Amino acid sequence: MAILVTGGAGYIGSHTCVELLNEGYEIVVVDNFSNSKPESLKRISEITGKLFPFYQMDVLDKKALDQVFSENTIEAVIHFAGSKAVGESVSIPLAYYQNNVIGTVILCEMMKNYGVKNLVFSSSATVYGATDQVPITEDTMLGAVNPYGRTKLMIEEILRDLSESDETWSIALLRYFNPVGAHRSGRIGEDPNGIPNNLMPYISQVAVGKLESLNIFGSDYPTKDGTGVRDYIHVVDLAMGHLKALEKIRSKRGVDAYNLGTGSGYSVLEMVEEFEQVSGQSIPYTIVERRAGDAAICYADVTKARNELGWSATRGIHEMCEDTWRWQQNNPEGYSEESKIKQETRSPVLKTAVGLFMSH
Numbered sequence: 001m002a003i004l005v006t007g008g009a010g011y012i013g014s015h016t017c018v019e020l021l022n023e024g025y026e027i028v029v030v031d032n033f034s035n036s037k038p039e040s041l042k043r044i045s046e047i048t049g050k051l052f053p054f055y056q057m058d059v060l061d062k063k064a065l066d067q068v069f070s071e072n073t074i075e076a077v078i079h080f081a082g083s084k085a086v087g088e089s090v091s092i093p094l095a096y097y098q099n100n101v102i103g104t105v106i107l108c109e110m111m112k113n114y115g116v117k118n119l120v121f122s123s124s125a126t127v128y129g130a131t132d133q134v135p136i137t138e139d140t141m142l143g144a145v146n147p148y149g150r151t152k153l154m155i156e157e158i159l160r161d162l163s164e165s166d167e168t169w170s171i172a173l174l175r176y177f178n179p180v181g182a183h184r185s186g187r188i189g190e191d192p193n194g195i196p197n198n199l200m201p202y203i204s205q206v207a208v209g210k211l212e213s214l215n216i217f218g219s220d221y222p223t224k225d226g227t228g229v230r231d232y233i234h235v236v237d238l239a240m241g242h243l244k245a246l247e248k249i250r251s252k253r254g255v256d257a258y259n260l261g262t263g264s265g266y267s268v269l270e271m272v273e274e275f276e277q278v279s280g281q282s283i284p285y286t287i288v289e290r291r292a293g294d295a296a297i298c299y300a301d302v303t304k305a306r307n308e309l310g311w312s313a314t315r316g317i318h319e320m321c322e323d324t325w326r327w328q329q330n331n332p333e334g335y336s337e338e339s340k341i342k343q344e345t346r347s348p349v350l351k352t353a354v355g356l357f358m359s360h
């Protein structure tokens with residue numbers, strides 16, 4: 001019995017694959033590399049010393065998905081595959097509804113066809129909209145404020161309808177706060193395309209000399225130092241949360257939402273200072289206008305995940321910065337160079353064990 005991981009080559013997916021393999025799970029990975037590189041799969045294998053089947057395919061491709069389910073005995077699905085850039089979702093909303101919402105519907109149809117009814121879904125704290133009511137509990141009012149957030153909210157509602165229609169489904173909606181950091185080995189991490197939108201990869205690219213200076217979006221928020229406060233969570237803690245959610249859905253039917261954060265908020269300036277200390281580099285910055293749509297403060301109440309999943313984050317901002325810095329220093333260009341040739345030679349749907357694929 002295997003766990004199907006969609007989007008397993010991506011940032012959170014790759015770290016979760018490592019933890020699943022380390023824990024002895026069998027995994028099957030699918031990804032279309034729309035926002036990732038084959039190199040990350042090779043490194044999952046390298047870190048864990050394990051091989052796993054991989055399909056290069058789009059979740060929207062029903063035929064290819066059918067092939068995955070027919071060739072493997074799938075017990076549960078962790079669904080990471082999706083598009084995640086808020087700004088881009090405003091420019092091309094239809095592409096976001098297509099990839100995120102339709103992609104999930106197609107996946108669930110296939111799961112239903114094969115009687116696989118255990119699902120862990122990557123939701124987001126963005127489903128709480130721009131609330132300033134903190135800490136945010138799972139019962140805080142929902143209301144997304146951009147197309148990306150609306151795709152997550154719609155999917156959550158679709159999954160609730162599905163569970164309502166058939167009580168044998170077990171679904172965990174994991175609402176991530178701000179994932180940062182990288183694997184301790186420095187071999188896998190976040191590899192954004194172009195100029196990063198998020199704070200942590202931006203800071204680390206300034207530290208390594210790829211970007212000149214950080215723009216801090218507003219210093220007049222009603223927070224400890226005027227800059228925005230967020231609940232940063234180490235990606236390995238987040239990955240572990242998926243293993244706990246998998247255990248939970250094995251024993252409990254229905255749909256449950258869980259906040260995955262640390263429960264503590266840090267300001268932009270605190271993150272800059274911590275990163276400077278860890279890296280020994282100075283991070284020049286300029287205070288600029290607030291970014292449209294940003295909340296002042298956002299951090300999670302993590303009681304439910306602690307009580308019901310038996311999970312809580314253990315890594316603090318020092319470790320988050322340390323691991324990000326190690327990954328950034330060791331891979332200043334991300335995965336790009338090593339992956340270029342392999343990507344060009346891939347066929348649209350190709351099943352391969354990552355070990356074989358590595359040697360091509």
Ligand code: NAD
Binds near residue numbers: 008010012031033176
């Ligand atoms: P990511 O872009 O690194 O990973 C997503 C992976 O899915 C990529 O490898 C991409 O190539 C793949 N993919 C996208 N569409 C696909 C499709 N149609 N078929 C097959 N593969 C496809 O993103 P991430 O940061 O790892 O996020 C994973 C999930 O978590 C996403 O659903 C995202 O919306 C959600 N999430 C992320 C954050 C964050 O800050 N990183 C926060 C909250 C929620």
Ligand code: UDP
Binds near residue numbers: 197268
């Ligand atoms: N931020 C910033 N400069 C940047 C990117 C982000 O000042 O280049 C701030 C942003 O305003 C917010 C915090 O850093 O207060 C985290 O932003 P990020 O985009 O990483 O996460 P999100 O806002 O989506 O929670």
